Amino acid sequence: MNLEIPETPRRIVVVGGGHGGGAVVGFLRQYGFAGTITLIGEEPVAPYHRPPLSKAWLKGDVTVDGLALKPGPFYSEQNVELRLCVRVESIDPAARCVALATGERLPYDELILATGAYPRTLPLPGAGHHNVMTLRNLADAEKLRGALGPGKRLAIIGGGYVGLECAATARALGAEVVVIEKAPRLLERVASVPISAFLQRYHERHGVGFALAANIEAIEGTDRAEAVRLADGRRFPCDALLIGVGAAPAIALAAAAGIACNDGITVDDDCRTSVPHVFALGDVAKRPHPLYQRALRLESVPSSMEQAKRVAAVITGREPAHAEVPWFWSDQYDLKLQIAGLPFDADELVVRGDPEADKFAVFHLRDGRVVTVEAISAPPEFFAGKKLIASGKVLTAAQLADLAVPLTELIA
Amino acid sequence: MAKITFIEHDGTPHCIEVADGTSLMQGAVSHNVPGIEADCGGAMTCGTCLVSIPPEWLEKAGRRSDEEAQMLQFLGCAADNVRLSCQLIASPDLDGLCVHVPESQG
Ligand SMILES: Cc1cc2nc3c(=O)[nH]c(=O)nc-3n(C[C@H](O)[C@H](O)[C@H](O)COP(=O)(O)OP(=O)(O)OC[C@H]3O[C@@H](n4cnc5c(N)ncnc54)[C@H](O)[C@@H]3O)c2cc1C
Ligand code: FES
Numbered sequence: 001m002n003l004e005i006p007e008t009p010r011r012i013v014v015v016g017g018g019h020g021g022g023a024v025v026g027f028l029r030q031y032g033f034a035g036t037i038t039l040i041g042e043e044p045v046a047p048y049h050r051p052p053l054s055k056a057w058l059k060g061d062v063t064v065d066g067l068a069l070k071p072g073p074f075y076s077e078q079n080v081e082l083r084l085c086v087r088v089e090s091i092d093p094a095a096r097c098v099a100l101a102t103g104e105r106l107p108y109d110e111l112i113l114a115t116g117a118y119p120r121t122l123p124l125p126g127a128g129h130h131n132v133m134t135l136r137n138l139a140d141a142e143k144l145r146g147a148l149g150p151g152k153r154l155a156i157i158g159g160g161y162v163g164l165e166c167a168a169t170a171r172a173l174g175a176e177v178v179v180i181e182k183a184p185r186l187l188e189r190v191a192s193v194p195i196s197a198f199l200q201r202y203h204e205r206h207g208v209g210f211a212l213a214a215n216i217e218a219i220e221g222t223d224r225a226e227a228v229r230l231a232d233g234r235r236f237p238c239d240a241l242l243i244g245v246g247a248a249p250a251i252a253l254a255a256a257a258g259i260a261c262n263d264g265i266t267v268d269d270d271c272r273t274s275v276p277h278v279f280a281l282g283d284v285a286k287r288p289h290p291l292y293q294r295a296l297r298l299e300s301v302p303s304s305m306e307q308a309k310r311v312a313a314v315i316t317g318r319e320p321a322h323a324e325v326p327w328f329w330s331d332q333y334d335l336k337l338q339i340a341g342l343p344f345d346a347d348e349l350v351v352r353g354d355p356e357a358d359k360f361a362v363f364h365l366r367d368g369r370v371v372t373v374e375a376i377s378a379p380p381e382f383f384a385g386k387k388l389i390a391s392g393k394v395l396t397a398a399q400l401a402d403l404a405v406p407l408t409e410l411i412a
Numbered sequence: 413m414a415k416i417t418f419i420e421h422d423g424t425p426h427c428i429e430v431a432d433g434t435s436l437m438q439g440a441v442s443h444n445v446p447g448i449e450a451d452c453g454g455a456m457t458c459g460t461c462l463v464s465i466p467p468e469w470l471e472k473a474g475r476r477s478d479e480e481a482q483m484l485q486f487l488g489c490a491a492d493n494v495r496l497s498c499q500l501i502a503s504p505d506l507d508g509l510c511v512h513v514p515e516s517q518g
Contacts, residue, residue, distance in 0.1 A: 030446040049453040056455070069453075071442045078444055301451050302458070321516065329457040336457060379479075383459065383486035407486060 009109035009315060010035035013098055015088045015253070016114035017041020019050060020282030020304035022069040024112055025080045027312035037080045038106060040098075042087040043137055046075065051301060053141040054165035055331045058148075059172055064138070091257035093275045110315055113254055113265060113273070113280040114308075117247035117299060122157065126219030132241045135162055147240035150174030155228050155238035157216065159186040161330045163244035164199060167208050168332040178209040178236045180228055185212060192343070192362050195374050198355045199332065206333060211236065247299060249284045262286065264297040270314045271307050279314075281307035290323035292342060300328045325389045338382040341372035341389040350397045352381060361385065368394040380407055387411050414506040418445045418463070421515040430502035436511065437461040437498035447513035454498035456480065459487040460517035461497045465509065472505045 012028065014021045017039055025037050041047070048067040056062045065071075075082040087101040097107045119134035121127055133144050144166070148154065152175040156163045159181035167177045179186075186196040200210060215231035219241065227237040249264040260266045260274035264286030271279045271287060282304040286297040306324050313320040327340035335358065346364035353360030361381035364372035369392050373385025384407040388395070391411070399405050418426045418440055430439030440448035440461075452458035456479060465473055470493060476484070480499050487494075497511070 026444050029444055051452070051455070067453075069441075070444075071438075074442060074444070305449060305451050305460075329452065329455075331455065331457070338457060379459075379483045380485045383483070387486065411486070 008035075009033075011107060011109045012037045012112065012315070013106055013108040013110075014039045014112045014114060015098065016116055016250075016282070016284075017043060017047045017082070017084065018114060018116045018282065018304075019047060019069065019301055020114035020116070020308050021112070022047025023305050023308035024114065024281065024311055025075075026070065026078065027309050028315065029078045029080070031312050031316040031318050033312070033316050035109070038083060039075070039080055040083045040086060040088055040100065040106075042085065043139075044085050045138060046070070046072065046082060046084065048138065049301075050137070051329075053138065054135060054162050055169060058141060058145055058166065058169045060145075067138070088253060091253060091259075091278070093257055093259075093278060096277060109277065111278045112311060113259075113278065113284060114282045114304075115250035115253060115284045117249050117283040119243070120245050120248050121243055122216070122245065124216065124219050126221060126225055127243070129219070129221065129223065129225045129241075131224045131239065132219065132243065134243050135166065136247065144240070144242060148173045148175045151176070153237060153239045154178075154242060155180060155225075155236050155240075156242045156244055157181075157228065158244035158246070159183070159188075159210070159212070160190070160244055160246060161187070163242070164203065164332055165330060166242055166244065167203060168206070171203075171206050171208060172333070177207070178211065178238075179203070180211045180214045180216065180230070180236065182214060182216075183212070186210075191339070192349055192364065192374060194349070194351055194355065194360075194362050195337075195376070198360075198376065202333065202335065202358070209236075247283065249286075249297060251284060254278075254280065254284075266295070269310075270320075271311045272314075279311045281311050289326070291325065292344060294344075296326075296342075298326055300326070302327050325386050327386065334377075336377050336379070337375070338379065339372070339374045340382065340386040341370070343372040346371050348397055350400045352401055353378060353403065363388075363400050365395070365397065365400075368396065370395065370400075384411050414502040414504060415508060416502070416506065417510040418448070419510060419512050420446055421513060425510075430506075432503050434502055435498045436463065436500040436502060436506075437496075439502065440497060440513075445513070447515075447517065448497060449517050450498060456483060456496065456498065459483055459496065462487065462494060462514050462517055463497045463500075463511040464491070464494050464514070465500075465511050467493055469506075469509050473500055473509070 047069040090099045156179045217231045220227040225241040251261040265280035283299045330337040343364040348365040350363045359377045361375040370388040375382035428443045449460040
């Protein structure tokens with residue numbers, strides 16, 4: 001018989017004041033955790049929504065206050081100590097404490113790492129010029145916004161979601177935009193051919209130029225980036241250059257403490273790392289996904305939220321919620337993209353609706369079951385698709401493609 | 413200002429004050445009301461801010477926009493009294509409203 005009384009944690013330290021860090025402190029209180037919580041973030045602002053940084057905020061439709069994940073008084077009302085503008089420098093798992101850049105040491109019973117990711121850059125001379133930017137946080141977004149306006153020329157390296165969202169916003173602000181992408185099509189790793197072809201046409205209609213399958217030879221300019229030159233001789237002059245080539249997980253702190261990492265901090269289903277009393281969640285965590293028999297590092301708000309709920313449930317001894325179908329969204333111009341599921345081993349693609357009408361969905365099937373839905377301005381198809389992914393109902397491609405078969409019938 | 417009561421699926425009430433012009437979702441998030449997750453922060457893409465409102469309040473709450481109706485069609489349930497709380501804006505008209513939060517969102 002095990003006579004050990006499970007120890008109730010009293011002090012929780014969360015490293016990283018981003019979406020996951022901000023969410024987990026709220027869930028811990030919702031689930032009844034009554035001990036002390038300290039949330040430490042290196043940025044000067046309390047946790048905020050990052051998605052608008054390339055969308056509504058960049059365009060000027062939202063204020064900084066409007067970005068806040070929780071309003072200012074939240075942290076004191078919830079009795080969460082918020083420490084901003086300070087980095088955690090190291091973790092001492094044996095002594096169960098973290099050291100801050102100020103030299104202060106904070107003890108913990110449970111530690112939650114939510115350090116997120118930082119933007120990758122390019123190993124090219126000139127990538128360090130002041131008008132070459134990346135976009136991850138509010139400070140980056142403020143800099144980018146300052147570079148946009150009527151007649152300003154923005155070159156974007158990388159045709160992923162962040163690059164395309166910024167292209168759309170920059171056009172709305174009157175800038176001239178060219179997107180330079182190494183792959184032969186946009187969103188190559190994350191979207192199907194019909195979606196990337198549609199988006200390219202849509203952006204072109206809005207005046208965005210594209211250079212695909214591009215081989216960048218140099219960033220020209222001596223004290224600032226003046227143009228991007230390709231190996232085929234093409235040259236794209238610019239006033240500002242945005243590099244949007246993805247993000248790398250912020251693992252250094254964990255790795256230095258001996259916590260196992262491999263393209264992210266390795267965690268189990270419950271987001272536990274290889275070191276006792278240390279959890280990791282959000283963009284930095286690589287976790288075996290319950291719906292896919294593989295470890296994944298999903299960089300999305302819904303995934304951070306799901307993991308935050310899981311960690312809070314595990315720490316408070318509460319039954320965790322069911323696994324959720326992973327999903328993601330993006331806004332470009334007036335388009336609403338919503339994507340659910342991951343297209344592993346899909347064997348059939350079905351388009352429902354008419355891309356020419358700027359409103360359609362692509363279903364990915366495996367053995368007749370929907371595994372992914374990508375919806376362009378089609379929320380009913382998106383939510384119906386999400387239900388189909390969860391239920392695993394067997395359908396034919398013909399049924400899915402036929403607009404005369406109502407979605408209600410398809411999901412029934 | 414409106415006093416709004418959010419009732420969790422297990423019956424726990426949360427009575428909060430929501431400032432005029434802000435959404436019920438924002439009010440719930442400010443007060444850490446369980447069950448209102450609001451992943452998208454009100455951009456009307458996530459559908460994780462669902463509430464149901466008593467039929468007699470429907471008129472005062474205002475009609476849902478086409479976009480909201482599209483979002484709701486296959487989310488939770490299509491019943492008329494289900495709303496996205498990020499689209500319900502507090503005003504003195506809503507003072508005293510009691511909404512139910514579903515067991516799970518999305
Ligand atoms: C421009 C942009 C647009 C996006 N759009 C979407 C979208 O439309 N939909 C979607 O689902 N997702 C989107 N995302 C992704 C989403 O924002 C992330 O998945 C989410 O923010 C991840 O949360 P996180 O807590 O893991 O990391 P983050 O939110 O990045 O937070 C990590 C925080 O930890 C801090 N930190 C790191 N190390 C330390 C340390 N040692 N000490 C103290 N603090 C530290 C960092 O400075 C940062 O503030 C977007 C991201 C960006 C950048
Ligand atoms: S908060 Fe996302 S739809 Fe309401």
